[in-house]
Amino acid sequence: MSSCPERMKRWLLPVLALLLAASAAAQPRDLPGIGRAATPKEVAAWDIDVRPDFKGLPKGSGSVARGQEVWEAKCAQCHGIFGESGEVFNPLVGGTSADDIKTGRVARLDDKGYPGRTTLMKVATVSTLWDYINRAMPWTAPKTLSTEEVYAVTAFLLNLGGVVGDDFVLSDRNIAEVQARMPNRKGMTLDHALWPGKALGKPSKPDVQAQACMSHCPTEAAVASMLPEHARNAHGNLADQNRAVGAQHGVDTTRPAGAGSLPKPVATAAPVAAKPAAPMALLNKYSCTACHAVDNKLVGPPFREIAKKYAGRIDAEAYLAGKIRSGGSGVWGGVPMPPQSLGEAEAATIAQWLKAGALR
């Protein structure tokens, strides 16, 4: 390098420095004492994902008939006997046709008159169903299904949608054939600019192109949509949802618009009284509301129904408090209620509330 002209040195040195810096960044850092190798058993315990090419899918099988048994015992409470229920979640089944299975596109996705989108209308890859049922179902007891049960329930769900026949046995060997029958398998596009990487689809410009006009801009300054008057208080009193001091206060939506709904210009900020732990707060805290609602049936009976059933029973409060803590089954059907780990006083609060009629 001694013969290197001074001029050349001036650009070569910075380039070398950059190259060195880049290679240093690419080298794994030496971090002694941080982390250890995972054992094969540990990886197997957690590595449960299944990809669209079925990498990760465990060997096994399950029939539609077996799936129906599992479904009725563990899935139907939330999803309905035919996967059609929208009580707890969106319907899983409906809106697909035999023709969709041929074309790979669900025609009703382009039908503005069709009331909603079910899971089977949307899902393009059968691996997605298998993976999600395996990792997150049943809702209140995720990851308790055996591999055979996951195959069986997936088969039953596909049978409800007409994708497979009544005698079908879904397995790791024939799942690729099922993929070729998925009603919306050709319903996805990657042609958009919202994926922040290069390896997927085509990088493209944002699809919506707006301009920043500043004056006398073309506009349609007419109100086309606003909340109807009857929805004024649908989100509760907005006066209570805004700070009570400042340039703007909240509108009192318990009164009709204009009828004294506006606060006085100099409002006195009053502290909101702290409420004692309400039964509803406890029901939320201990996730009772994951299975029970006040008025309608979810996984378990409505609180109102429980209140009605034990209204005449003299020891209702003690009985209910005990049931909450010990759990039980058979009174309201076959689905067991697991024991709840809450204190006696808390169980008593809920029991008193149930005895008093389960009022909101």
Next chain:
Amino acid sequence: MGQADKPGVPGRLIKAPENFIDAAGIRQVFAEAKAGRRSFLRNAFAVAGAAAAVPLVAAQTPPGGEGDPNILQLPEHGKGLGQPVATDGYGKPSKYEANVQRRQSPGLTQTAQASVSFAPLQSLFGIVTPSGLHFERHHQGWWDIDPSKHRLMINGSDPGLLKKAMVFTMDEIMRLPPVSRFHFIECGANSGMEWGNVAVPTVQYSHGMLSCSEFTGVPLRILLDLAGVDYRKARYVLAEGADGSSMTRTIPMELVESGEVLIAYGQNGEMLRPEQGYPLRLVVPGVQGVSWVKYLRRIEVGDQPWASKDEAVHYIDLMPGGLHRQYSSTQECKSVVTTPSGGQVLLDKGFYNISGLAWSGRGKVKRVDVSVDGGRNWRSARLEGPVMAKCLSRFNIDWVWDGKPALIQSRAMDETGYVQPNYRQLREVRGTRSIYHNNAIQTWLVQEDGEVRNVQLS
């Protein structure tokens, strides 16, 4: 009195982020909205000559003859002894601030464990969301996990993609050199109820699935380097949570390689809140919140995307023609005026500061314009510092309200030159039946009586 006028029914107006309003619902709400517009036109514009309902100059005259009793009479807090230190080992806001709360939207979801609570944007200042007011989105309920038992695993969908699968404890992760960065997080479904029409009254419900924090953690890249990941082959990352839902999302390796994806344990100077994934969550700046996997237990590197439930069934965008856009993740440039905003009331004519938030998943906000006449004329607002990439920016602009109806809007532009579209521009390309990634310009109508309403323009 129609069915829709009965008490209790309106709460069912809107559906879950993943449950789009059905066509019948759209027709009903739209018809009612039109009826509301007629009465609005009668009430607000037809009586333009009538006296304004706003009490004027009341605040400028001292109440009582001699002066304000709040000045003339010494208050208790000036004459007595206050509270001692550490009365509250972890302090709370003033009791006068009890209205500033996260809230659920009634009727949005059937169960509170797979639901959303919205941040009260109308009451926040600056760009940081207090951790206790950060919006929540749970897919199977939240947990308070013992950090001494929490583990993070790194493995490959194919063992050839990395030198060795590894396991880390929280203690080990927290020994590594941390970085702290301010970023916004927005749910892909934020504003999703309003693709077709106005559905909610306030900015809390229309835009409150948005928060911003200083996150502290370790670049994920450091751990992938340690595991010896082959970046030429492993172009995707799967992040997986430890809760019941075991949420999984695919992340492009480019974001990890750039060093901006963090495995975070800190938020606004303290540990993450349990509702935000304590003790460990992924931070993916600029990308919708569902990818910021909470209770993070595992990172898998792979050579293909995974089509997990929340990238194959939900968080997909329905286009005109019936095709869904999949893996749509970037949150495009967007802004909203937070004060004044829907459900509030201006107390008097005169001077106001219009304030709001702007953000972009592609970088820094470059400019925000504000209109008070429904988009006919615009003025550029003051962009308050610091302005950071993939972070909320606060804007302010002066406004003297003359007591006439006004249509307030904000329009943001980011450093890539992308301009936030209005509803017409957005719907021309994407139709009205999608749920996610609605970044249209928001309009607030200030009525003559000072009440502010959420509206959409034709």
